[in-house]
Amino acid sequence: MSYTIIVFVKQVPDTQNITGQAMKPDGTVNRQALPAIFNPEDLNALELALQLKDRYQAKVTVATMGPPAAAEVLRNALFRGADDAVLLTDRAFAGADTLATSYALSKCASKIGKFDLILCGRQAIDGDTAQVGPQIAEKLKLPQISYVEEVLELTETSVKARRAIEGGYEILESPTPALFTVVDANEPRPENAIRIMKYKKAKTKSELAASKTSTYVGGESVAEDLETKAAKGLLIREWSAADVEADPGRIGFAGSPTKVKQIQSVVLTAGDYKAVEATEAGVSNLIHELIEDHTLG
Amino acid sequence: MSEQIGNVWVFIEQEGGKIADVSLELVSKGTELAAKLGVSVEAVLLGSNVGNCCDTLFQYGCKKVYLADDPRLEPFTVLPFAKVIMDLIKEYKPNILLFGATMKGRELAPRVASEKLAGLTADCTDLRIDDFDDKVNKKFYKNKLMQIRPAFGGNIIATIVNTWDDPQMVTVREGVMKMVEPDPSAKGEVVKVDVALTAEETVVKVIERMRQDKTVNLKGAQIIVAGGYGVGSAENFKLIRELAQVLGGEVGASRAAVDAGWIDHDHQVGQTGVTVRPKLYIACGISGSVQHCAGMSDSKKIIAINTDPAAPIFSVAHYGIVGDLNQVIPMMIKAYKAKA
Numbered sequence: 001m002s003y004t005i006i007v008f009v010k011q012v013p014d015t016q017n018i019t020g021q022a023m024k025p026d027g028t029v030n031r032q033a034l035p036a037i038f039n040p041e042d043l044n045a046l047e048l049a050l051q052l053k054d055r056y057q058a059k060v061t062v063a064t065m066g067p068p069a070a071a072e073v074l075r076n077a078l079f080r081g082a083d084d085a086v087l088l089t090d091r092a093f094a095g096a097d098t099l100a101t102s103y104a105l106s107k108c109a110s111k112i113g114k115f116d117l118i119l120c121g122r123q124a125i126d127g128d129t130a131q132v133g134p135q136i137a138e139k140l141k142l143p144q145i146s147y148v149e150e151v152l153e154l155t156e157t158s159v160k161a162r163r164a165i166e167g168g169y170e171i172l173e174s175p176t177p178a179l180f181t182v183v184d185a186n187e188p189r190p191e192n193a194i195r196i197m198k199y200k201k202a203k204t205k206s207e208l209a210a211s212k213t214s215t216y217v218g219g220e221s222v223a224e225d226l227e228t229k230a231a232k233g234l235l236i237r238e239w240s241a242a243d244v245e246a247d248p249g250r251i252g253f254a255g256s257p258t259k260v261k262q263i264q265s266v267v268l269t270a271g272d273y274k275a276v277e278a279t280e281a282g283v284s285n286l287i288h289e290l291i292e293d294h295t296l297g
Numbered sequence: 298m299s300e301q302i303g304n305v306w307v308f309i310e311q312e313g314g315k316i317a318d319v320s321l322e323l324v325s326k327g328t329e330l331a332a333k334l335g336v337s338v339e340a341v342l343l344g345s346n347v348g349n350c351c352d353t354l355f356q357y358g359c360k361k362v363y364l365a366d367d368p369r370l371e372p373f374t375v376l377p378f379a380k381v382i383m384d385l386i387k388e389y390k391p392n393i394l395l396f397g398a399t400m401k402g403r404e405l406a407p408r409v410a411s412e413k414l415a416g417l418t419a420d421c422t423d424l425r426i427d428d429f430d431d432k433v434n435k436k437f438y439k440n441k442l443m444q445i446r447p448a449f450g451g452n453i454i455a456t457i458v459n460t461w462d463d464p465q466m467v468t469v470r471e472g473v474m475k476m477v478e479p480d481p482s483a484k485g486e487v488v489k490v491d492v493a494l495t496a497e498e499t500v501v502k503v504i505e506r507m508r509q510d511k512t513v514n515l516k517g518a519q520i521i522v523a524g525g526y527g528v529g530s531a532e533n534f535k536l537i538r539e540l541a542q543v544l545g546g547e548v549g550a551s552r553a554a555v556d557a558g559w560i561d562h563d564h565q566v567g568q569t570g571v572t573v574r575p576k577l578y579i580a581c582g583i584s585g586s587v588q589h590c591a592g593m594s595d596s597k598k599i600i601a602i603n604t605d606p607a608a609p610i611f612s613v614a615h616y617g618i619v620g621d622l623n624q625v626i627p628m629m630i631k632a633y634k635a636k637a
Contacts, residue, residue, distance in 0.1 A: 015450030168508030257416030278620025
C-alpha cells in the first residue's frame with residue numbers, strides 16, 4: 001500500500017525580518033523589498049509528509065496558489081524530497097481572502113485526485129490567520145486535526161496523531177482522508193544536493209515559455225520541451241482557475257466576503273520619555289518616583 | 298428599511314466548567330456593540346454539565362444563553378462543535394459572532410465560517426460599529442462591524458469589513474478587551490439546545506488528553522518584569538525572576554528568549570503570546586520588535602533597560618536606562634529594598 005499525501009504550501013514575504021527599507025514613506029509595507037520565503041510552518045508540514053514517506057511508502061505532492069514566481073517554493077520542496085508539484089496560478093485568484101483561497105485550494109485537491117492526507121502549515125506569516133487549513137477541510141467535508149506535532153500511526157483507513165492543545169496535548173484518531181494543520185514541532189530536513197542537481201531543471205509551462213522567448217537557441221518548440229520535461233518528471237504542473245473548474249464567483253476578489261476598509265502603519269509612541277542614568281543614584285531616583293506615584297507598592 | 302437585525306453572539310469557551318477569561322472579555326465587548334446596534338448580547342455555551350456557567354454569563358451581560366449540554370461535547374473536538382453552532386446560526390441568525398482567538402477558537406471559527414460562506418477576520422484587537430462606504434462596488438453598508446487587526450507581522454493595522462451575509466464573524470485576541478464588573482443580580486434566559494449529531498461529526502476520537510492549567514498569570518499581573526535575548530542565557534533569567542519576586546510581579550519574556558529555550562512559552566508577551574497591560578512593565582534586554590510591542594505597549598508605565606541606545610523598545614518606554622541589565626537590575630533591587 002502506498003499513500004498519497006498533498007502538502008499545501010505558500011510563498012510569503014519575510015515579515016519576521018522587516019527592515020527600514022521595506023516600509024514605504026507613507027508607512028505601508030513594500031512587499032517587493034521583502035525577500036520571498038517558504039512559509040516556515042509549511043516546511044514543517046512538508047517535513048511531516050516526508051517522514052511518512054520514509055516510514056511508509058507515500059507519494060508526496062506539493063501544491064501552492066500564487067503568482068508564477070511561487071514555483072520557487074515548489075522547486076524547493078522538490079529539493080527536499082517531494083515527488084511532484086502543482087502551481088495553481090491565475091490572475092482571477094488575486095485579492096482572495098481565506099474563504100476564496102480555501103475554495104480554490106479545495107478544487108485543486110480534488111483535481112489532484114484521491115489522497116489519504118492533506119497537510120498544511122498551521123498559519124502563514126503574512127496573515128497569521130490559521131484559517132485556510134480548517135476551511136479547506138470543511139470545503140472537502142474532511143475531518144480536521146489542527147496543531148499536529150507528530151503522526152503516530154497511519155493505516156489504509158485511519159490516522160492517529162498527537163496535537164498541541166492549550167496547556168498540553170491530545171492524541172486523536174481520525175478516519176482518512178483527513179486534513180492536518182502542522183505546527184513547528186519538527187526540524188525540516190535541508191535540501192538534498194543530488195535532488196537539487198535534478199530538480200533545478202523542474203519548470204512550469206510559463207517558465208519554459210519565458211525562457212524560450214528570452215534565450216531562444218534550439219529548434220524545438222515549447223510543446224516538445226514540455227513533453228520531454230514531463231517524461232523526465234521535471235514538469236511542474238500549472239493549473240488555472242478553469243483547469244480546476246473553479247466557479248469564477250467564488251474565487252479572487254469576487255469570492256471574498258471580507259474587504260479591507262483601511263490600512264494604517266503602526267506608530268509606537270509612549271508620550272513622555274525620561275532617560276535614566278544607569279547609576280545607583282539614577283536608578284534610586286526612578287524607584288523613588290514609582291513608589292511616590294503608587295506604581296510600586 | 299427597518300429590517301430586524303440579529304443579536305450579538307459570543308462563543309463561550311470553557312474547560313471543566315470554568316469559563317475562559319477571553320469569553321467574558323468578549324461578552325463585555327459584545328454588550329457594548331449590542332447597545333450600539335439596539336440588540337442584545339447572547340452566549341453560545343457547549344459542553345457537558347456546564348449549566349452552572351449560565352449565571353456567570355448573565356452577570357457579565359448576556360441576556361440569553363444557548364446551552365448545548367451533551368456528553369459528546371466533552372472534551373472539545375471541532376466537528377461536533379461546528380455542527381451545533383451551524384445549526385444555531387441557521388435557526389436564530391445572529392448579526393455578529395465573536396470567538397476568542399485561542400487554539401480552540403482559531404480552529405473552530407474557520408470551520409463554521411467556511412460552511413456558512415461568511416467572512417472571518419482573525420486575531421482582532423479592536424471592534425467598532427460604523428458605516429462602510431464600499432466605493433469599489435458602489436454600495437453603502439450601515440452599522441457594520443469594523444474588524445481591526447494587526448497584519449503583516451504586526452507592522453500594519455487593518456480595518457476589515459464583512460460585506461456578505463451575516464453573521465459577521467471574528468476571533469479576538471485574549472486580554473485586549475476589558476472585562477466589565479459583574480452584576481450579581483442580573484438574570485437571563487437559558488435556551489436548551491437539542492444536540493443533533495450524525496456519525497459524520499463524531500468520527501474523530503480523543504484517545505488521550507493531557508493538560509494543565511497555566512501556572513503563569515501574566516494577564517492579571519500588575520507588575521511584569523520581562524527578559525529578552527539580551528538576558529543572554531537561561532541562567533541569567535534568575536536575575537529577572539529575582540526582580541519580579543522582589544517587586545511582587547510576574548516574569549514575562551520576548552519571543553526571542555522563548556525561542557532560545559531560556560524560558561517557557563507561557564511567559565511570552567507579544568503578538569504570538571499574551572497581550573498585557575500592567576501598571577508597570579520592565580523590559581530587560583528586549584529590543585522591542587513590533588510584535589512584542591503590540592503585546593505590551595498599553596502598559597501604564599514602561600521601563601526599558603538595554604545596552605543599545607537605538608533599540609526600538611525605547612520609543613514605547615516612559616523611562617529608558619541605557620546600560621547592562623546585569624548591573625542595573627541589582628541596583629533596582631537594592632534601591633527598592635531600601636525604600637519600601
